[in-house]
Amino acid sequence: MTEITVIQNDQDHAQALAQLERLILADRDEDVPVMDALALLIDAYERKKFPIPALSPIEMIQFRMEQQNMSQAALARDTKIWRSHISEILNGHRGLSYNAIQKLHTTLDIPYAAFFDDNDQKAE
Known part of the structure; x- marks a missing residue:
C-alpha cells in the first residue's frame, strides 16, 4: 500500500509529486483513490505556499x-x-x-x- 502523508515542506512536496507521477505512469485503476488523495494534498500545499491574489x-x-x-x-x-x-x-x-x-x-x-x-x- 502506498503511504500518504501531509505535505509540510518543499521536500515532502517534491516526494508527493514524484509519487503521483509514478502512479499516473503505472496507469492502474486501483491507484485512482491514492492519486486523488495525493492531488488534493499537493493542491492544498501549493495554494498555501504559492497563493494567487484575487483580481479586483x-x-x-x-x-x-x-x-x-x-x-x-x-x-x-x-x-x-x-x-x-x-x-x-x-x-x-x-x-x-x-x-x-x-x-x-x-x-x-x-x-x-x-x-x-x-x-x-x-x-x-
Missing part, C-alpha cells in the same frame, strides 16, 4: 475582455453601457452600479462574487 473587479473585466479579444467599444455595444462609462469604470473613475454588474456578468461571464471585495469584512 476591474482586473477581472480587463482579463475577460482580453480573453475574448474584446475592445471597449465592443463591450459597450454588447452591454449597452455607454462607451465613456466603460472607459471610466476601467480607469477607476466610476464605480460599478448594480445594473452594470448585471450586464458585465452576463456579457463577460464573470461570477457575481468577483464584483464584491469582502476584504473589508475580514478580521485581521
